[in-house]
Amino acid sequence: MPNRVKAAVMVEPGRIQLTEFPYPKIPSNAALVRMEMSGICGTDKHMFKGETKHPGGQDTTFPIIPGHENVGIIEELGPEATALEVEDRKLHVGDRVVPICDVTCGQCYICRSSYGFTTSCLRDVGYGTTLSCKDPPHLFGGWAEYMYILPQALLAKVPDGVPPAAAVMTEVLSVPFCAFDKAMSPYALGKEGFGPGDNAVILGAGPLGICHGIMAKMVGAEKIIVVGAPESRLELAKKLCADYTLNIDKIRDPQERLQEISDLTDNHGADLVAECAGVPEAVPQGLDMLRIGGTLIVAGNYIDVGPTPINPQKQILSKNARIIGVSGQTAASYAGSLRLIKRFLKTIPLNTMVTHEFKIEDAERALTTAISMESMEVVITPE
Amino acid sequence: MPNRVKAAVMVEPGRIQLTEFPYPKIPSNAALVRMEMSGICGTDKHMFKGETKHPGGQDTTFPIIPGHENVGIIEELGPEATALEVEDRKLHVGDRVVPICDVTCGQCYICRSSYGFTTSCLRDVGYGTTLSCKDPPHLFGGWAEYMYILPQALLAKVPDGVPPAAAVMTEVLSVPFCAFDKAMSPYALGKEGFGPGDNAVILGAGPLGICHGIMAKMVGAEKIIVVGAPESRLELAKKLCADYTLNIDKIRDPQERLQEISDLTDNHGADLVAECAGVPEAVPQGLDMLRIGGTLIVAGNYIDVGPTPINPQKQILSKNARIIGVSGQTAASYAGSLRLIKRFLKTIPLNTMVTHEFKIEDAERALTTAISMESMEVVITPE
């Protein structure tokens, strides 16, 4: 047991500082996780740039240890911490776990209604996003050697055989897990929702986009088209999920992209479009790509970057379109995502999405690399 | 059997002309309906104003006999016309029927997929909207003494005891019938869709809005709030469905209306908002009114009147909102709507929505009255 715990702290937008905190004392109903890997998410990039409004309107609470896409090993487990596992499985010191990144109250209107999306909890706090490291026990983010697990937090046990580089994608994959749960429900008689044998267009070739493409593949999509850039990301998309890719750096005219989608879908349009681009104009472009009765998932616009014009008649009513907003995920979806990661590990090796690893000391360089589009998933590893 | 059939013909936008057509000869697989009542819909007003684009992109095919909200009596029934009833019930001369206003091909991609929305059929033609009266047998609209029933058209038998003034509302009511079918599915555990005991906000106090409020009441909504104008329409709304009304002529600031909705819904926001206003800006306003996880129906923007800015993060993603476009209805929904009209005739007398009746000769004056907001449902009656 070390005396001090190293962490990368975002002191304010644009500034990251290596900091040491005391090794915490774990009460009987809490736990401690030794970090193996922590991903860098679009949200971290936004916080770094000073875009700090999270869904629900919370502000990032600087100083903060970023990192909410996490995987690690249970180092300490309080004797009364018997209900931490998200499916109520037994936990032991030494188990590999993915912490659910949001901690919900379990008592507000939203939690009580079984709605389930953690970020929708009225008193939601988030590891790495809205839990500051100012006060003890400090360790509320993944870019550190250890992470402190609050009594009301949850952990998802990682199945045997799933390596850290695959498990670190759990949080990202659980977003399309929930998005497809909604998009596929109901798909009675094949046409009122997304179902096996349907096609899917993914707008955005970053980790969130690829994970949506992967989920589409896992549930039996017939044809998956990823629209994004740069070419290096599209190459990885092809390896993991895409049957076709459209490079927006090369096909710059949205009308031309629309025509390509139409050609690839028997002139019907897309059964499903998933907006994972994080720019408002992807929403109307996605609506144009839909077939009559199609579904648009809005998952990429996680941080507020403004409005965009939409034509209600042409783009929503005439198409009998369905639009589904997805802010994050449910806690339960972590366990489902991990089952799928394991199931498809050989045919869809999710771990290959991790293209860059950095030490805690190099967190700022890690962020810059993540912001450059040449990487896919960038992670921080303590060792 | 008369020699001549009177009809009000819209020769071009802005011009209506009383015309006489020959009484048609009915082939063995077709039928003829003697009109009792034909409503004036927002679509008719748009066509009159020169806004002529229907969903699917079809143009109004002038000259045309308007009238697609129809009820009448079977005057002639060809001996081989045995499959005209939408639920395969036996028909006889003298039966009161509501003709399904769109005639679908039954063979295109959309029809084959069981998707069912008639206006989505790729070869859809519409009585009173896209079937011209230029060529024989001419009688393809309800503002006339008789209507010709094509072999591939459908009729819904009116249950005993439902008067023409209630039956004429069938086509309008079938829109929310289908909209709620979508909005209520699935509402697992009360929170993923609209269900009994939930509240509903209706934007727009015309026939379409009131019918959405009525449908909400029929399915057990706890609280129904109608937002619109003028006061006379809101008064009728109160009689038929509304627990609360907001007069937009008096509360002109959208923020203020938003606050009222919040106050009326325990600060949660609306479980369901139905856009029945026909103006694009009602869509973002409706999204602002939704609770987390709420549903927005877009049913009013039937004719293209342009775009409106929407914020994907604040108005869709953060709210985990669902948006459902509804263009018209299915043929089957006519029969369901008629069952509900009969069921609720005493407690929700739909016939009271008909506020004005005009003769065929006075069709233009009827239209002007409909365009003025002082009326609710305006109908044309041959006698």
Added chain:
Amino acid sequence: MPNRVKAAVMVEPGRIQLTEFPYPKIPSNAALVRMEMSGICGTDKHMFKGETKHPGGQDTTFPIIPGHENVGIIEELGPEATALEVEDRKLHVGDRVVPICDVTCGQCYICRSSYGFTTSCLRDVGYGTTLSCKDPPHLFGGWAEYMYILPQALLAKVPDGVPPAAAVMTEVLSVPFCAFDKAMSPYALGKEGFGPGDNAVILGAGPLGICHGIMAKMVGAEKIIVVGAPESRLELAKKLCADYTLNIDKIRDPQERLQEISDLTDNHGADLVAECAGVPEAVPQGLDMLRIGGTLIVAGNYIDVGPTPINPQKQILSKNARIIGVSGQTAASYAGSLRLIKRFLKTIPLNTMVTHEFKIEDAERALTTAISMESMEVVITPE
């Protein structure tokens, strides 16, 4: 504050004994409810007869204070008991509340999965059913002057204007609330589930059956047929929900009843059948009554009274039937049920279901009356 609290204790099957317990001391995170009314449910009758197996396989834990259909007034509220209300509303001493009758762990596989049915919780305990009164604070059932509210229990606030005799029906009504939630989801295009305008057949004319008929009426059923006995119950059914009733004492041949249902449904069969009879043979009889694609709710067979033969081909496969088992309800459904009770209080006065009131001292006579079929809802009132 009295020194002693009166309660009717079921010491063992067949024996009820008036008992006095000490008035409990309420810790800071618990509460105490002064009872207004407590209903007698089929489960109580089964326990009295020695049929003691609850769903999940738990046994009744004698001695027990029965009573799980409860309404009362908050007498004491611990200062830290801030999260007791099921929709997170503020509670005060003097508020009328309905206690959720099951207390779930919130941590087991079932609770975590958002499945929500309280009786399905792997560590579920039930007021009046599986919480013994052997140990302090004893007061774990409604047939008493006071009821002790555990810190992890939940209460549903009763809306203003809902009298105790209506509120006492909340627990029963929440069963069909959840059953219809399932049965109506999805009902895409009117035919894959139960929807407005559809017909419903209810097997069983006791409180559970009537409540299913009432829920069908609340959600817009076209025609409701209640099958049961004796005539007095069917008379009440007619007042509250039934359009037609079939008296099984008079029409004893199941084939004859089947024919009646067929005649009443255009020869299609029932869109929905709800088994609320508590006898196994009602299940195959209900399946015979279904139309192709219809839905059977199994809600009455709450206590195990053995098997019954079913023909999978004729009664399930050929009909494309759907069968839905419903064991109890979710906590959230109490709040929804109460909203509906209030909403329909004038047109469907639920309080008229209470036909008999007894003092705690007369609990055994109350039970006998409930077992005789001449009563509908029998309740215990302390005063």
Added chain:
Amino acid sequence: MPNRVKAAVMVEPGRIQLTEFPYPKIPSNAALVRMEMSGICGTDKHMFKGETKHPGGQDTTFPIIPGHENVGIIEELGPEATALEVEDRKLHVGDRVVPICDVTCGQCYICRSSYGFTTSCLRDVGYGTTLSCKDPPHLFGGWAEYMYILPQALLAKVPDGVPPAAAVMTEVLSVPFCAFDKAMSPYALGKEGFGPGDNAVILGAGPLGICHGIMAKMVGAEKIIVVGAPESRLELAKKLCADYTLNIDKIRDPQERLQEISDLTDNHGADLVAECAGVPEAVPQGLDMLRIGGTLIVAGNYIDVGPTPINPQKQILSKNARIIGVSGQTAASYAGSLRLIKRFLKTIPLNTMVTHEFKIEDAERALTTAISMESMEVVITPE
């Protein structure tokens, strides 16, 4: 063009006779298909054994040319036969097609309601099952050189690259395609229906069972357990879909099999059980295997072989179980199934299910082979 067409005719139960029919004249709205392959289905075996009642109660209409799992090449196409393709795609002479095996009226209550299951049509006729070969043009079954396509029949175009031995499985695969459509809808929050990451138990290791296992794999099931016999079938199951198999010839005690399922599912039980065994007792056994809230598909009991005892409380209500009867499929599902067959051709080579081929002359021997359990899919090929 030959003068005579060879066919295997089932003259009555137990007797098959090689017959020659005149080569038919094709009217302008019909078509002719030159057969490549026709499968032997459980239904054919039942008909041969004298079990002749189809769903809906129709009788086999002897003499008959069996064969409803068909694939062939368009030999003739009438110039007015422009709407035969199930997704309205253009057809040409020389195209490989799978005929939809049932021909529906399109006008009855069921067809009009968009319910879609072809065998549920009130006037349904079936190639190879209820269309006799007594009268011209005779060729209404697949065990022949040619098949006559009625004007109101439908064909599904086979995608390029799908060989006949895979396409011949389309009709079988479309049953689980529809079954999973129902079972997965809705699966809101992962627990109310079957979804990706869930486990599936298949009862029955014949073609229908394997196809259900394959469909489960296609939609992302975590773990698939096939229960059946003999070992040769289970071996193929393992190659195509099964993670685990239970041989019922070796584990003869249902309680022991139940224990195995429990062990393999974390003691939760199966998320989904698909009954594809064709014996009534598989239904209660499947219910016992379900987890709380699980779903049972009843697809195997296609021919009536009697009732079985079921305990409504233990096996349906206490489990909050859902049971879904599936009789055949929709026409649209053929196209979806073919997309999936192509999509997964390399990883799930459906063509390997065809274990035996016989000439038309050897149809009776083909049947005997199919009845012996040592084969999987047995087909008839003209050449």
